[in-house]
Amino acid sequence: MSTSFTQAPGGKAASAPLMGSEAEPTLFELSVPGRSAYQLRTTGVPEIALEQLIPSELLREEEVAIAEVSERDLVAHFTRLSHRQFSVDLGFYPLGSCTMKYNPKFCDEVANMPGLVDVHPATPASLSQGWLELLVELEESLCEVTGMAAVTLQPAAGAAGELTGLLLMSAYHRARGDRRRRILIPDSAHGTNPASVTLGGYEVTTIPTDERGLVDVAAVKAALDSDVAGIMLTNPNTVGLFEEEIAEIAAAVHEVGGLLYYDGANLNAILGVVRPGDMGFDIMHMNVHKTFATPHGGGGPGAGPVAVSQRLVEYLPGPRPTRLADGKYGYAVPEHSIGRMHSWHGNAMVLARTLAYIKVHGGDGLRLVAERAVLNANWLRKRIAEHYPAAYDRVCMHEVVVSAGAIKKATGAKALDIAKALLEEGFHAPTVYFPLIVDEALMFEPTETESLQTLEALAQSLERIVAKAVSEPGSLAEAPQSTPVRRVDEARAARQLIPTFDAR
């Protein structure tokens, strides 16, 4: 065997069609009255007539139809549905901004461990010391990774973390008798940032991106005044570039009494290399379902821990898991806590996965994650540059935004067509049309767990697609051909809304 990277064929989703081609019926269509799958424990508890348990006038007149299938049909149904679903485990998912890295099965084991997964959330601290220790260790690890002073694990996802951060800002300013109204956000920011700002009771001031793909520092400075509560940035930013003047921005924001919020969605790029705390950020969330390999679950669950610098610790949500003087663990509510952000302690099983991932890698391993992620992104950037030039052509971080503008001009094929053609090639599509500031944007994030062989295979597919766009104009509009369904009529879905089976 040679070590040349074109030797191994790469990790495409080469799973050919298994058989058949019909759509899977819904569970409701599979139902037959009288069938069932459930089996419950024999308890010996004395039976009491329903009408004696609940006043009859409160009872439903007709039973609510849920489904009536045998266990066998239930299994076949959901197994078949799973065969209609792409996933990281099937292949490469270079979806920019989403960090679709490999999710270690070991973390699944941890998240299903008896003694962890079967603990009731209201269990007193004395009977759940293991959980509290785990959460405190995770908080401390995340402090080190981020360069921050303290962490709350309550937010259930990145967006919840953003809102937590904004409420912290507002508590901070309020404690200073300061009611500020504005938050600065770059035009390339993720949609959750402005949406959170609104929910936090603030107004958005949009900051343009300069021609280098970075936030326009002059514009930031111009927008700053004593009504600015803070700025939300991600660094590297959404075009995959490091905000080189972050120190200058931080100084300027701090000077007007504002705070800096770090959107941690891109943390994967800088693990162990540079820390948001050291860049001057005051508050940040992490998307552990991106950076720390907890699986995305088809759209969640994730977790969005928020880390803060010292001056914000007293405002954190509570109760917080805390190490007590005697080495045991308990809960404490920070003095000026903004209050509770979650029904219980946060998405605990997701957090357990996070700690497992961190413990396997250790400090050095986390830095390697960043190095390899950035290496992969840059290799891909250069490899595909001929047809898919980067929007900002220089060394990028963990992801690269390229433009299909030239291809569109030459062949009529849009970024969306290219994305759909990639599905046909056995790859998930990159993120398309985001950020909005790049023409026909395709945003590739290869992550560190993908091999060079897989990147090469992607590059070859991208070349084939351009070649096809050139040789058979219009043909990409027909892609994909061999997926479970072909292009979906999204307009129809909105126009003739069918949100449930009963609305058909």
Add this chain to the structure above:
Amino acid sequence: MSTSFTQAPGGKAASAPLMGSEAEPTLFELSVPGRSAYQLRTTGVPEIALEQLIPSELLREEEVAIAEVSERDLVAHFTRLSHRQFSVDLGFYPLGSCTMKYNPKFCDEVANMPGLVDVHPATPASLSQGWLELLVELEESLCEVTGMAAVTLQPAAGAAGELTGLLLMSAYHRARGDRRRRILIPDSAHGTNPASVTLGGYEVTTIPTDERGLVDVAAVKAALDSDVAGIMLTNPNTVGLFEEEIAEIAAAVHEVGGLLYYDGANLNAILGVVRPGDMGFDIMHMNVHKTFATPHGGGGPGAGPVAVSQRLVEYLPGPRPTRLADGKYGYAVPEHSIGRMHSWHGNAMVLARTLAYIKVHGGDGLRLVAERAVLNANWLRKRIAEHYPAAYDRVCMHEVVVSAGAIKKATGAKALDIAKALLEEGFHAPTVYFPLIVDEALMFEPTETESLQTLEALAQSLERIVAKAVSEPGSLAEAPQSTPVRRVDEARAARQLIPTFDAR
């Protein structure tokens, strides 16, 4: 919802192609020197140089190439392979003689239970009382199901059970100073029967099937003499019909001092209805991977417990798990044991599943299994009779053998073509060309876990296939079209043998 059975669309493998269509490379092609996935415990055991552990002259000069892949690639590879594999969980598998019923996930739970799965087989009886109790309870349950006196759980599959039975026969006769050489076997018997006979040191005498599809009783009687050690039958037989004259056969065989062996592959048909012991059989195996829903695993593992009547108990393989006088459990070797048939105690985890299945169903439930299996087979028989007449047109048991002879005459489409066309329709094929005595045989065994809707869907597919054979002659020879690979060149595989990657 109405209760009509055509309302629900049925359980077809309607999983359309996910994406791509390339073959999955082998693990060896995915390998890159230096990659690895393994992670081992840190033990602190003092290191000793390899040459000090093992004399260097015994050591390999070059390391043996196994594979060099990352965990991520390992996962993608085997997940993609799994998407190239049909299974019960994906759809209907009406493979005659194989009893591909639904395998309850609960039995998987049992088979993975700590305290069962992590017990070393050489654990002394005093430290593995739970296992011994489980095995004894299973033996007792199987005795009741079969009407036999005792059971050995050692045989690893049906074929091993057959050989066990033949060795038991030979031990039995030998004890009587009787060296018999012949075993009678019907011409419709499964291939393992004659193969086991040879291994058992016997010769096969083949008994023809009569025009009713039953073993020719006159021929049996004619073949019987004092050289006949016994007869091997399955009842219902391989064409799915009950050997109605079994009592007469048993009497005749016993009269010449022979024994009756029951091939339990078709036990599903008669659970709780009639017992081999009551029919006059002396020895039998069970295929628990058929009757008792332990999954087939792509070809195994199974387990083939052997039950015997009282006079054969002393010859059973040993050591046997045994209930002791004090209520505890131990091992005992039968007085004239034929010896050991398995490295340890049999396929224990498979046996645990079997007991779980039996305990869930109970006696009544097992009878229902037989009733519903037979009901399904008969409904299907009648439903498809127009184009696919049963080889023996009367009430069948759990499976039905139909002939595609007429279709072949009319359209040229062979049984094999119909089988391949069924794959295209989203169903696994039935067993084809078995038993050999039926022209263009298709052997359907629907099992009791399939719904009427699924049977109807199969029938409709079978109708579509005939219609296509008529309207587009020769077209079925092109089926299947959309499976992971199309018709495979079996002759080439044998001619240009490539049994390993290294032989390519």
Add this chain to the structure above:
Amino acid sequence: MADYMPHTPEEIAEMLEFLGMDSIDQLFQAIPQALQLSGGLNLPAGKTEPDVRADFLDFAAKNSGAASRLVCFAGAGSYDHEIPPVVKALGSRSEFVTAYTPYQPEVAQGVLQAVFEFQTMVARLAGLPIANASLYDGAASLVEAVNLAAASAKNPVVWISSGVHPHWRQVLATFAEGTGHQVHEVPLINGKANFESMAGTPGVVVIANPTYLGTLDNVAGAKALAVTHGAKLVVAADPITASLLKSPGSQGADVVIGEGQALGTPLSFGGPYLGLFACTDAELRRLPGRLVGETLDVDGTRAYVTTLRAREQDIRREKATSNVCSNQTLMAVWAAIQLGWLGTQGIREVAIRSIQATRYLRDELVKIDGVSALTGDTHVTRDAGIVLPIEASVAIERLADEGFLAGVSVAALTAGGDSSIDAGLVDNTLLVAATEKRTRVEIDALVAAVGKVVR
């Protein structure tokens, strides 16, 4: 150190060469040197999976209150229900677990269809036409419901029954700091929200049915009150009990929310859980989060897709109906599977058995000297408040030694008490819940143990 990266040293060298670089550090050239971390992260060195497993087994061993160790009678919104192996097996399929949000519907029909089925079942339970594809948890659903209802009513005044889970009310209070909603708690009297003491005009009325104390409230009455004020009615419902009760939708609820944990999610120390959310057609354009709809593909084949995306933050940005992005899709898929397993009969069976067992437990407990039912002999559902002669938290500790997680202390849950409970009773009130998993033997044993420890 262990990791999951494929790069061999040769490949790294080859890649750097292709990039014209001689070191990895050059990749980070854009990061000012002064900011870069010198000396690396101060974290323990990486360990192999089996070594980390040992750490986690140690954490697990220290959770002496786990349901695998103590018989669980704790409820308060998190219930120890049967989750059968079949649901675990299907819900753990990696295609569901390792997928992203279904942005490319052509290769995401699996998740999309499962969520469509989930939406249908939640809508049916709620008695409303629309349900979304999940929110974080019960508390998040409450917040989003109040946001929707206040916007719809154009009135930021919220009357919320203190029968709503105390933690959810706490979360609502946290969010109100940002939204500016004026939240007023409606006290419980006899287990029902009592609006008599309330003054002013609410834009939103929120009640829970059942309340967190297990009592039944009056949805029709709340609806009448809401109509009087031109307010929107939000009902927090338990999805299991909902299979028995008249649906909130049929009684006029504008939004129905709930915690979906009982639908196939393990106790999980409180998360990830599953926020349920259903509403009327009238509120459709304000619906927070994802919605899957049925449509066709270009060949006319039935297909599913996320729809009405214009409500969502990635399109609408600061004007979005909510900021939610990642949510709890996998839990929604599990819920669809668990509901499929339970089916029309099974969910009712679980509801009836849970209520029966809780009722039996309460009735036996109150036979003990000095023990009484918080709300007399009213009906209870899956939770019941029990007043002990000693502090509930003390009783819980003592009963742990007897092998039980006996329940939840209302004092702990309410952080010392609130308008949901008589101040004099707070400390001594234990909230108990017996699900369909609890046997009579277990219940009788708990009762005996309570008799012992309160003496």
Add this chain to the structure above:
Amino acid sequence: MADYMPHTPEEIAEMLEFLGMDSIDQLFQAIPQALQLSGGLNLPAGKTEPDVRADFLDFAAKNSGAASRLVCFAGAGSYDHEIPPVVKALGSRSEFVTAYTPYQPEVAQGVLQAVFEFQTMVARLAGLPIANASLYDGAASLVEAVNLAAASAKNPVVWISSGVHPHWRQVLATFAEGTGHQVHEVPLINGKANFESMAGTPGVVVIANPTYLGTLDNVAGAKALAVTHGAKLVVAADPITASLLKSPGSQGADVVIGEGQALGTPLSFGGPYLGLFACTDAELRRLPGRLVGETLDVDGTRAYVTTLRAREQDIRREKATSNVCSNQTLMAVWAAIQLGWLGTQGIREVAIRSIQATRYLRDELVKIDGVSALTGDTHVTRDAGIVLPIEASVAIERLADEGFLAGVSVAALTAGGDSSIDAGLVDNTLLVAATEKRTRVEIDALVAAVGKVVR
């Protein structure tokens, strides 16, 4: 009663009507009434899954020697190796678990390719060109190997080293009753088969390397002997140790067999395990069981299929090379995954660590007064024989109280002794094995405990 059948009463009625029957009993009309069971099976009534789970948890609790309770130092052919979650997750995928034998290759490429990869890896370890798709277990492989070799040599005389696992030899003896093979055991001297005492001409020579006692034998010597007699050489090898040793194939073995449990199969109380089988090209037509080969489909795409089927019982019937039908395919798939996980380096690492740990354990144990190594200070591999001053079975019982499954009693394994061991040492010999999972702390603790219990 619980079951997994979909039929509703209405459907049953409809089906019977379609068949023109009025009762289910009519379906069984062909069965003579006299034979039919009256009164049903005398088995306990069916129970629901959670109730049956309780029974199995009870069984599990009674296995006090489980590796989850005692630290496992038992080997003797079954080893407590790390099986990582990734292997369990992939091997448990229902497509692999619930498939049948790949009779329809068009929809069975998953299993077929996995088995093809398994065959390749086994062949490489054996140093032979052919490996089959699995047999039941090590004993079954031995039997099949002897059948093949005796037929090939046309001489039914078998010389088998008593270094081969005692149980396998017992199974061979059972089968010999049917095949008529004349099996003679070759005694071990100093851990090696000693052929000097043997008279006659064998058709088959079988040795184990390593022996079941962990010692190394002389494959080249056995080959020379076999050649002299015109006999075929069968070598029983351990697949983990095989990654270090010169391959048996390269030293002239005609057949290499082994127990594949160490490749990803849990201890499982002894089954299902995995019989490994490899042979030379010359023996191809006699190969027992299934063989997967690579070929093409009609479109010229690479494909896999079971091949040389004419050897198998379903085609060849009484002339088949073996009667094996269902085998251990799933374990072969698991082994392919486990081997893929271990990889070229990992398997060696496991081998070295296991031998190192066993060596360390032996060297520490023999420091105890009255304890000695069965074969002096010879090399040991993953097992080592230790002679105690007390009966090994007594020591095992006592050490269980200290938290260890200390090993396997050779007396129990050999049913009282055989030519593999000195009669005077049988009862007191403990066979110990420490895998890569055993830590120094665990080993030291065992040594301390042994010191205590033998006193």
